[in-house]
Amino acid sequence: MNYLSSKFNFERGENDLAKILTESKTLPNFIDLTSSNPTSLFVYDLDLIQSAFINPSIISYKPDPQGLKETRLALVDYYQKKGRLMDVDQFFLTSGTSEAMSFILKTICDTGSEVLVPTPGYPLYDFLLVMENVKSVNYSLVPRLTESQNKLIWEIDFEILERNINRNTKAIIIVEPNNPTGSRLTVSDSKKLVDLCQQKNLVLIVDEVFSDYYKEYYLSQPFTKANCIFLNGISKTLALPQMKLSWMYLSGEPEFVAQLKEGLEIVADSFLSVNMPVQLGLGKLLEGAEKIQSQIRERIYTNCTRVKQLLKSHTEIDFFLPDGGWYLLLKINTFSDDEEFACKLLKNNITYVFPGYMFDLEKDCFIVISLIVPEEIFEEGIKRIIRFTQESKQDLPQSNKKYH
Ligand SMILES: Cc1ncc(COP(=O)(O)O)c(C=O)c1O
Structure with missing residues (x-):
């Protein structure tokens, strides 16, 4: 059996x-x-981390599907210091980036929907998709050796990518910088990808959990034109995976953001998975970034x-x-x-x-x-x-x- x-x-x-x-x-x-x-x-700065949890409010429960506003404001502030302007109302907090991905799939996919996943890439995505009854379809990143010998540029094989898009396709995932190649898309690939997503009405899911560990902090300019969901969390940003706090950020056309917010609110409200102590502590924890x-x-x-x-x-x-x-x-x-x-x-x-x-x-x-x-x-x-x-x-x- x-x-x-x-x-x-x-x-x-x-x-x-x-x-x-x-x-x-x-x-x-x-x-x-x-x-x-x-x-x-x-x-770790244990004093700082412990002080983040010394707060009488941790005993209270203020459920909010998007997560506490003060926590989201702490994120706005974190990104602002890096020159990236974010809207507090477009964040959703989750308990891990994997959970964020699963919430997105629940929100935008039906049984039999397809999502494009890069190879080489982070292996967990195939499992996350399967668990949501979504078909994982691969597209290739093809290595090209640069003039400086020990560097590979990984370029999207657009022929395969476009061939694999059909009416069931809902989204394309990219990992910036990629795990395990450590590469970012070239500017030209990014632009082509954004155009493709616009043309085919696909959501671009940008996993940027390693963005604090890029050679210089960056804002993926061309993506600002697409209907995007950015993912990140303190697993990597603060090297605190045990605290289980991540976020997604919706960006794009107002109609896209409004619809996604509505759907995600229902999904997130069904779980309310992020614990209060870590939400209340985020502002302090980010001081140690x-x-x-x-x-x-x-x-x-x-x-x-x-x-x-x-x-x-x-x-x-x-x-x-x-x-x-x-x-x-x-x-x-x-x-x-x-x-x-x-x-x-x-x-x-x-x-x-x-x-x-x-x-x-x-x-x-x-x-x-x-x-x-x-x-x-x-x-x-x-x-x-x-x-x-x-x-x-x-x-x-x-x-x-x-x-x-
Ligand atoms: C590329 C990538 N995305 C997502 C995750 C999952 O992160 P989290 O711990 O926030 O679920 C990892 C974990 O290593 C990762 O490497």
Whole structure:
């Protein structure tokens, strides 16, 4: 008897990598190069965080589907300091960006609706869509090597994107900067995308959870013309994923904003999921933004610098420095299968990396590692990857070495 909904048609049980991971985690020399839970990796201003919750009002309950106005005003203020003007009435607070996505899908989709999702990209979106009975349709971001060698530009394959739009298509998701590529859309792709969304009446969903970790803060100018929903939250902005507070921001034609507000109000009112203490504390918590963000940026910078030094003379590994986000892509030129590489590296050198297929990096042997791992552990991990790659060279045809 199968008690599960037919939408759960994934393979049951652990795959090989997960099995080896369970054993490896118990070994004293285990290195986790995927680790990206900030709460165990950085020093927090505990006094400030605790003071955010010392407030007699946390005992009161003021349900509001959009979230407390004072909390939304704190967000307006946060963005204003960055030069981005937002309207307090166009924010909706949610308990996590994933929840925001699920609220949007409940609001704009019917069973059988389709949403376009970028590949490579954040793997959770496929699941979130399936859970809302929405079909996830992929469009490709195609890598192009820039003149500065260790940088890839990822461009939308508009032919595939347009071919995949039909009358069931409701929205296009973009992740800016993208996880795991660390790239932003080019200005020309952004403009084309906005035009396409306008032409086809599609909602543009912009996941910008890593926008505070872009090389410079940016306002995605061309998107201001589209009917957009921007997503962000304190999981990344304040490195506080355990506090479960995110937001969506509606922008575009007045008719679009009004309709979406009406729909989202019904959905959000059915859950009222964001707890009062965190809503009341946000203003104070945001005072600590620069302190935690600068620590994270510094770690990313140091780890990127180390990667450049360590890998510059190793042609068997290509590295592609991100413009934003917390992740780094490595391409192993001496292997063709990313899962095999990750399994063997974990088994032989007790070092865990994500195989690229987890992010739909299907061609070549890409692996993904976290740039917020503490510096010494990160360096030892990279050295182990180099050692393992040298010891296990496979004879591959020259054609696989396409980024050199
Ligand atoms: C690109 C991207 N979007 C959304 C999320 C989910 O964020 P939240 O913790 O706010 O649900 C993550 C989490 O890592 C992410 O990487």
